[in-house]
Amino acid sequence: MKERMTSSSSKASFLFWAILVLHLLLKASSNPEGDALNALKNNLQDPNNVLQSWDSTLVNPCTWFHVTCNVDSSVTRVDLGNAALSGTLVSNLGDLPNLQYLELYNNNITGKIPEELGNLVNLESLDLYLNNMSGTIPNTLGKLQKLRFLRLNNNTLTGRIPLSLTNVSSLQVLDLSNNNLEGDVPVTGSFSLFTPVSYKNNPRLTQPRIVPVPTPPLSPASSGSSNTGAIAGGVAAGAALLFAAPAIALTYWRKRKPRAHFFDVPAEEDPEVHLGQLKRFSLRELLVATDNFSNKHILGRGGFGKVYKGRLVDGSLVAVKRLKEERTQGGELQFQTEVEMISMAVHRNLLRLRGFCMTSTERLLVYPFMANGSVASCLRERNDSVPPLEWPRRKNIALGSARGLAYLHDHCDPKIIHRDVKAANILLDEDFEAVVGDFGLAKLMDYKDTHVTTAVRGTIGHIAPEYLSTGKSSEKTDVFGYGVMLLELITGQRAFDLARLANDDDVMLLDWVKGLLKDKKLETLVDAELTGNYDDDEVEKLIQVALLCTQGSPMERPKMSEVVRMLEGDGLAEKWEQWQKEKTYRQDFNNNHMHHPNANWMIVDSTSHIQPDELSGPR
Template sequence: MKLLAFVLVLLGCLQCSAAAEFQVEALYEMRQLLIDNSGVLHDWKDNQMSPCYWDHVTCQDNKVTKISLSSSGLTGVLSPSIAKLTTLQQLLLNGNSITGGIPQEFGNLSSLTTLNLGRNNLNGSIPDSLGRLPKLEILDLSQNNLSGSIPSSFLNLPSLNNINLAYNNLSGEIPQYLLRVAQYNYTGNHLNCGQHLFSCEGGSTRTGGSKMSKLKVVLGSIAGAVTLLVIGVLIVLWWQRMRYRPEIFIDVSGQNDHRLEFGQIKRFSWRELQIATNNFSEQNVLGKGGFGKVYKGVLPGPDSIKIAVKRLFNVESPEGDLPFLREVELISIAVHKNILRLIGFCTTPTERLLVYPFMENLSVASRLRDIKLNEPALDWSTRMRIALGAARGLEYLHEHCNPKIIHRDVKAANVLLDGNCEAVVGDFGLAKMVDIGRNTVTTGVRGTIGHIAPEYIKTGRPSVKTDVFGYGVTLLEIVTGERAIAFYPDRIEEAGEIMLVDQVKILMEERRLHEIVDHNLGGAYNREELEKITQIALLCTHMDPDQRPAMSEVVQMLEGEFVPVERWEEWQLAELNRRQQHETRQQRKLFSFSEESLNIQEAIELSTGR
């Protein structure tokens, strides 16, 4: 039964991803027909994994529910593709300069409650298909150039309570049922009300609602005033009761918050995590990154389960929700023993928190570089097991997930270790999903200096091969215990920083490979494995991304006894050619500089008459 439940959850995740991709296509087609002079749609790109991170788009359960582009300076025409968003509840495009007609396809927006296209330059007739919107409550088509009559299909709008068709070129009779809604406005047209309710002077109707509606408004106002008075009294009583209590826990998301279960992902209350982390004490901080701090915690209860709580920064900024949404979405897809498992999350108006299992041995980086008293260094066999576990995790992301996932920040600090020092790839705050038929997406360059592949820096296009580069650097970190960029005063003529990859290349060429091994090992390592692991690392950091191995090939090489001879010979030849080209460029620069200096010297001599 557990296996069946897991399969159902996984299938649901894949369906969510497919639905997200479908929504991206629909919204991108919408953007293609709109002219965005103000750049408000700058992040609406067809290569994104989900539209839920875009500006002016609101989602619920990864489904688009609201498009809010009021007064955004848009021109162009409306796309029928909008109608593909069957979960859309609110479409707000009022206050722009959109032209053309209203697509008949809008009648397929079965979840729509609000359609506001007022104050544009729309023309043509009102589509009778809008009468197929059973949940439509608010319809505003005012201040356009619409003509024709009001569709008789509007009789089928049982939820409609606010309609505004003012200042168009509509003609004919206003149906009686549209004069019974709570709020209406038909002024500025050539409409008449018929002979059953009101007389229409000048061919236009008055604004307002029925007597019953006005009575409801009065009664509602009285009820509202009474409610406010009662709430005020309750607040005073609550304050008097609480003012003398020395300690108060406030759960912003609700003390009796209903638990939302998504597979094995649980929703925690703010109070639970506040207690678990001792009010987010600085003494419980495990680490700090670009997106937030990670705290150690213990869940209250008989089991005293240890957890790690990531508290994200800047959640109220325009992009503050991106890391949170990205991790929840991606980790719900990626399920593997070498991928960090998400236990749960917590959201409040001002907080976004992610809850993971506590990794007893923290990260590879911390175990390599923050060795404490009486804490043994990672031995050689453990390091080799970590290298293989991390490789298997990345292989799963690249080749077995659908869609594929690019981590974008592979480094020793993001490879975590459980109580048995088994490697778990974590921190998906920068990760991206990739379409099956396309291996790259265009995005801003993100990651950690020293682990970023050179082609990613140049083009801004990450791929699975940029992850392979980061993994190669991570292998060298595991072997050497050094950082990706380290200080080597005795290795270069001018003391300063040098890339770990370049340093290893120098020592490999000089046959001094033993010098790169972490001194904390005390010489206890396997020399054949050292050569193999170094060769794999250099293959992974090949300057040509097409020549880097796939992670499945890396796993095979790690599990085998040696690196295929032909692959290593190809790397050596490519490295030799790269160095020769570099030396040629340097010589040309030197010659150019010398020639320029000579010309300057001659000019000085001529000017002085020498």
Template sequence: MGGRGAPDATRMLVVAVVGVMVAAAAVLCPAPAAAGKLGKQAKALVAVKAALHDPGNALWDWDLKFGNDPCHWNMVTCHEGQIQELSMTNKNLSGTLSPAIGKIRSLRYLLLHQNAISGPIPDTIGRMKLLEVLDLSNNHFSGSIPSTLGNLANLQYLRLNNNSLSGPIPESLATDALMIFNLDVSFNNLSGHRPAFRTWNVFFEGNPFLSDIGSESIAAPVAPKDVKEEDLQFMSKSIFMLLVCIAIGCSLVAVVTGAVLFWKRRQRERVFAVADVSVHHDPEGCLGHLKQYSFQEMRMATNNFSQRNILGEGGYGIVYKGDLPDGTTVAVKRLKDHDSVVGDDQFHTEVEVISLAVHRNLLHLNGFCVANNERLLVYPYMPNGTVASKLKECVDGEPALDWAKRKRIALGASQGLLYLHEQCDPKIIHRDIKASNVLLDEYLEAVVADFGLAKLVDHWMSHVVTSVRGTIGRIPPEYYLSGHASEKTDVFCFGLLLIELVTGRSTLELHENEFDKGGIIELAKELLEQNKLSMFVDRKLGSNYDSAELEEMVQIALLCTMYRSCHRPRMSEIVKMLEGGDGVAEKWQAMKDIEEPNPDSSSEFVCIGINYDVDECNSIELQAVELSGPR
């Protein structure tokens, strides 16, 4: 017995030492746990790929032979070792979406729109509790909308439009997913009633079997049982007085509104008279100089709005390529936000005013179509697509847009915006300037397009207060926080357009570990100060750019994206800077150290505007840079 005790003690000591070593390794080297989690997510992505058909081999590196870290795989974006985004837009994918997608619990953005994916929407998506944006639009998904999507407490944008979904809209989306800001289920085969959502940005059209009758969103208040009779009488009198006050207030508002509308109508009548544009229909189906098409003509031109004819999609409409009987190729935009058009008269008036903005750098409106609740706009077809798509292209190993072409695009877009802001009456605020909304004609001339969010503003108004709409990540701070939209809203977005032209990036979001002190604007500022802009410029350009011009363009971009709107230049000033570059460096030196506002300050947007050019003439006296009829 005593002889066996020593080996047992030795064995126990060895086991104890090994245990301590394992414990120490677990404390000092926690990475395998994280690697294990990413390994599971990598396997999930491999399963997702297996269920898809990928003729373009877009998912070529979704393979475990490339390792267990999917953060380095194509179209996968991570943050701090967690998968945050899958962006597989317009990749010609078909097949089905595997339920394994639900295993990626850290996902915040799932973007699969403009493919040909079919089959049901996996109910496992409801397990991704951090999901904020889910875009499955313009696919071939069928079956019902999973009720589990109501479990997504952080979901803000849900787009399921242009699929083949059927059945009812889950009530849970309205009652449980309370963060939803934008919901689009249009153009499916949904049936049943429409739940009452807490947001106005809900689009149901194109579902002929969907009932208009929805559940009530606000229940009527019921008096507690222990309330005294005299209290109820007092409450009744108070409510009566409140209703009287509201009625009087509404009457005053109606009078004032009527006076303002009358004045604006007179003003616009003068505009139409000057432009010699008739606002009446003629026997040949025209409205002024615009042609009015029938819905049947538009259906035939676009091959019944075939998905194969889709040129692009924005938040307010899908653009189709169309061929008219006379051989003319056009772009037909089918508007989705029908509820915002109050009657044909208002629609015609807005079309007329926008059509008055005739400039070589603005997309010209050829005609329109009004049929029942359909609203379509007909534009010339732009053969070179958008700036965003062209920035990705290479020809014989060289970028399709060299540095000189990018400079010309920047100048052309600024001239178009200058015309909208300072030479139109009423002036027009675009509100969604970006590379994907700037088209290129046959000569690669910039043509500002997509006026889906445009606002008409009288020249005496400094801004308008509207619901916040635009592209996520490109909304200026004053617009996002207060709803104040002005010309400086467009200036901010134009600054980001310049950054797109410089970097060639398809998204302005930074890559993991690229920069930890802010976003792309802060990165540009730091690289400018460190004289390292060569790290910022599009790699496709190589060294084929002018360093001085690059520095000036980045400086202009930073001036345009100043936090306070009054610190940003006007478009007339931007045009001058892009044309000659005189004084750009001095203007940036004067502005670069302006202190950022305290987010908690109540005077956040109160500041004194900066005069970039003391010799600047009154904007009303400016002449159009160049007007042209073709567009």
């Protein structure tokens, strides 16, 4: 009996320790970030299977599509914009301590914004716009001291704007427009935080007012100093009135003269005038910064003018674009309107407009200085001290520039069409992050041609055939230019290069690439500067995207949002297969045997079916 009890006790003890070890193993193998994203997936309806790769059996979510991690395998980005997702967000999102970008715009998400998002202390961008979210804006968002972009517009949010948001000094863009918010628009010392654009179309919101700072009641012991306090209060009130009077007068003046210019004070007299986060510089400031536009400070030249490197009085480096066309009489208001439009397009992959200057003889745009120049300069103007762009960086540039263009096309109101997408206009910051520059300048430069067809702008080799033949541009002309830019990234070649004639090659990069693919010369196509350090499959996929983007018919080209998804690994194979089946020029390919190991994706020359107006650029 005693032996039986001992045996039973041993079994129970073994079972207890086995369960404990199993529990500890499961606990050790769990990942709070993976659990948080799985909870989000389970709470969303995903009709397009965008979240198909989010496998709950994998502890680490860093291999999932639309998720980006840092070197420590911690989630830093969740990119799920334009994904047709519905459902609600989960409080578990607050368990992503290193998250910097949460992109869930343009979906059908409902419900409340979780208060737990206030735990994301490293968050820089929160984009929940163009959904159906309801409830109030959480006060906890005021704890996000690194937040730069907060876009909650085009939802059905209610309640007051949290006063706590005025404490987020890092905010560069705030958009709460097109909701059902109510009450006063809070204002503190950061008056520019809430511009009229940021809260428009909220009928129950009242105009901004200064929020008084409550003063503590005086205790009986301090009544003797009440006169002193009253005097100090009077002085403070007088000072506040003194500083507020010009703003009140300016507001009244603008209401009385609605057709007047945005900036009715000469820049030379008041260089600190701001439009939101946009500064109007004085000409004197920029002359000093660029050493009177010295030729030694020229960074580049283009169709819009010259760009100069400058250093402002605060020590910061800037790039000053000096627009070359003369202004016409009465064009100042339109120019300022277009500048405002450009300044509202803020995205990590778009070059941020820092300010501008306008005088009777000059129009200047001021941008942050990009430390690593342009993609074109990195590809073709290297020196021995600067290594060539590595293949992983080229892939990141392709994705980053696509995201920037998709934002211009789908999320700007009005839509912005670049019209000159090329490697020279894709800039690189200190981390080699792609930044699309010169967007909106085509519109800006053509502001005086409101009653005539806009002249074709662009660069030979990048111009879409329909734009060249009709002069009409659309977002699909940008897609074409982007496709050629991808080929520049892959090959290191110029889009138009007469030097190729020496080898009896096509001067147009697109035609040259198609010729190499027809002749099965993939190795010749890839930039020799990479010295073989690239992935064949990744090169093939990038070429496929480029060819889809450069189709003769604009209707057959993908949207930039589709390009982003294809580069992220979602839908390229299906799109490519569909396109291949629809093209009659595959008949020659199917009748011949190609011996290249990767021949199954190559194409033949498409010139046999191209119509006269379907050229790949000017001849």
